[in-house]
Structures are given as C-alpha cells and as structure tokens.
Amino acid sequence: MTALYVLDVPENTTVAKVAAESGAAVGKIGPYFEITADGPIVIDRRATGCRHAVWYSCIAGVAGGRIVQHDKNALQVDPT
Numbered sequence: 001m002t003a004l005y006v007l008d009v010p011e012n013t014t015v016a017k018v019a020a021e022s023g024a025a026v027g028k029i030g031p032y033f034e035i036t037a038d039g040p041i042v043i044d045r046r047a048t049g050c051r052h053a054v055w056y057s058c059i060a061g062v063a064g065g066r067i068v069q070h071d072k073n074a075l076q077v078d079p080t
Helices: 010-021 052-056
Strands: 002-007 025-029 032-037 041-044 059-063 065-070 074-079
Touching: 002 010, 002 065, 002 074, 010 025, 010 032, 010 041, 032 041, 059 065
Parallel strands: none
Antiparallel strands: 002 032, 002 059, 025 032, 041 074, 065 074
C-alpha cells in the first residue's frame, strides 16, 4: 500500500479532496491527511487550485512508495 501524508491545514484540503476524487482513500492520522492507495497516487495540481508555494510544500511524508513526479502539473507517488 502506498501512503502520502499531507498536513491538515485549510490550504491543503483540496489536495486531499482531489486525491479522493481520483480513487485514493483519505483518512486522518493525527494532524495529517493520510492518502492511501494500492497502486500509484496521482494528484493533478490544477484540479486542486493550489498556488505553487502551497503545492510544493504540501508533502509531509511518504510510506510504501516513492515520489516519481512533483512538478507544476502533478504529484505522483508510485508503490515500491
């Protein structure tokens, strides 16, 4: 299972929302959104509406995977 952790602050709520819309499971663990999937997690930046500064600082951690894309277009975490 691949997991992505994003701090639960108002600026990051759309990241979790778009992840859920793309098929990932979104839960809470402490002050973080835990975004999990059996396969890759792909989040489109434009769909989140995040500005670049928020986008590039949203990642708090990754488990069971590695970031293969994190640019102005998307964030993708593939399973390891």
